[in-house]
Amino acid sequence: MVVFGVLNYYFPNTIPSLTNASAHFLLVLFSKPLYLFIVQIIGQLLHNKNQSNQSFAKSDYLLFPIPLISIGIMLTFTYWNKTLSSIPELNWLISICASGLLLLNLLVFGINQYNQKRQQEYTQMQLLCQKESDMTEYYRALVQQDENQRVLIHDIRRHLASIDTLAAAKETDKIHAYIQQLQTSSCLKESLQRCDIPLLNAILCRYANQCETRQISFHTDIRSHTVDFLTDADLTALFCNLLDNALRAASIPDGFIELHTYTKTNSPFSIITVVNSCLTDPFSGPGRTLVSSKNDHRRHGFGLKSVQRVIDRYDGAIKMYFDLPTLTFHTILTLRPEKC
Known part of the structure; x- marks a missing residue:
């Protein structure tokens, strides 16, 4: 329709005077390269974007009426082409309306892609924040473990006294179990001091x-x-x-x-x-x-x-x-x- 409006403006009554096959061939000759040019631009814009593994949301079905309505408007223009082609001033309106509908469809597609990208980024950031929260709790647990280690070291004299008491009573098995319990305790793991936080x-x-x-x-x-x-x-x-x-x-x-x-x-x-x-x-x-x-x-x-x-x-x-x-x-x- 963009090509139709432009041709009728510069060459009035040319297309209506041609046979249907000739007019169709002339429109195709100019419109297909224009279509290819637009698709190439869109392809270049989307070339570096990772479109794989993207789920198709059910809300995307709500976008379908927009191109369908655009097709209906184009068919209406085609039905009225003989009447409109006789008015040169309206030929530009045909091209402008067709271009506007094209931009409208591309804009809706672009906004939808942008919203999907923002939603994915938001989800990833939420997961990242949750991971950071979990990691914070994990390191707090390590700090608590280090504190428990300090307490155990502080109480080592009491543990030695208990072992000495068991040794005096010749409780060999209990002494062995007591020492094994202390050796396997996480509180005795080595902890280096790299900063004061x-x-x-x-x-x-x-x-x-x-x-x-x-x-x-x-x-x-x-x-x-x-x-x-x-x-x-x-x-x-x-x-x-x-x-x-x-x-x-x-x-x-x-x-x-x-x-x-x-x-x-x-x-x-x-x-x-x-x-x-x-x-x-x-x-x-x-x-x-x-x-x-x-x-x-x-x-x-x-x-x-x-x-x-x-x-x-x-x-x-x-x-x-x-x-x-x-x-x-x-x-x-x-x-x-x-x-x-």
């Missing part, structure tokens, strides 16, 4: 164990009162996501991770730096964007979004770059305690 210390100890398992050198330098203004949830979201990314990249021969926190001189900002080994430049995507190494690319970026959420809450900033000569990836965060 109990929750963060539990987080760092967990990642230190993972680095030791993967033969990754892990060094931390957490200065006192540099990140103690962060809430438990923010500590978990920030350091777990940063160290998860660093651990994934540094899982190579002679890999290492360095974590430092300090306060900038004559400034209210606290600085957090993470330097880790990285064999390839992660900024190799279109527009120098980060490329995920995860198998599930749909979850790519949500960890950094969680980090960004904490940064925004404390009026901070983040900078990331890859140093090719040393094959290291650098992450630098600045946080303002007064913001919270």
Whole structure:
């Protein structure tokens, strides 16, 4: 109909004067390339989007009447083509209405795709928040375990006294059972002190164990009162996501991770730096964007979004770059305690 209106405007009465086959051929000759051009543009816009594994919602059926109504309007224009073609001023209205209907259908399709994407992102963020909450509770449990260990060490004299009493009574079996119970107690597991914040210390100890398992050198330098203004949830979201990314990249021969926190001189900002080994430049995507190494690319970026959420809450900033000569990836965060 767009082509029909344009042709009738510049060549009045040309199409109605032709036979049906000739008119049809002329319209097809101009309309099909236009259709191909529009489809190519849409294809390019959707080329880099991951459309796989998307469920078809029942609410999408509500969109079907819109293209059906558009087809009905087009058929009406076709039925009236002889009358409208005799009025040159209305030929532009045909083209404008046809273009408007085309844009309307594309707009509805685009809004639907955008809403689906936003809904998926919202769901992923909700799952991420739930994961962070669960991780916070987990690290709190580790802190409680560490406290129980301190209590057990404090009471070790009483345990030795009880063992001595059993030894005096020659209760060998009971002594053996008592010692086995103490040895298998989780309270006696080794716990390193890496910082003066109990929750963060539990987080760092967990990642230190993972680095030791993967033969990754892990060094931390957490200065006192540099990140103690962060809430438990923010500590978990920030350091777990940063160290998860660093651990994934540094899982190579002679890999290492360095974590430092300090306060900038004559400034209210606290600085957090993470330097880790990285064999390839992660900024190799279109527009120098980060490329995920995860198998599930749909979850790519949500960890950094969680980090960004904490940064925004404390009026901070983040900078990331890859140093090719040393094959290291650098992450630098600045946080303002007064913001919270």
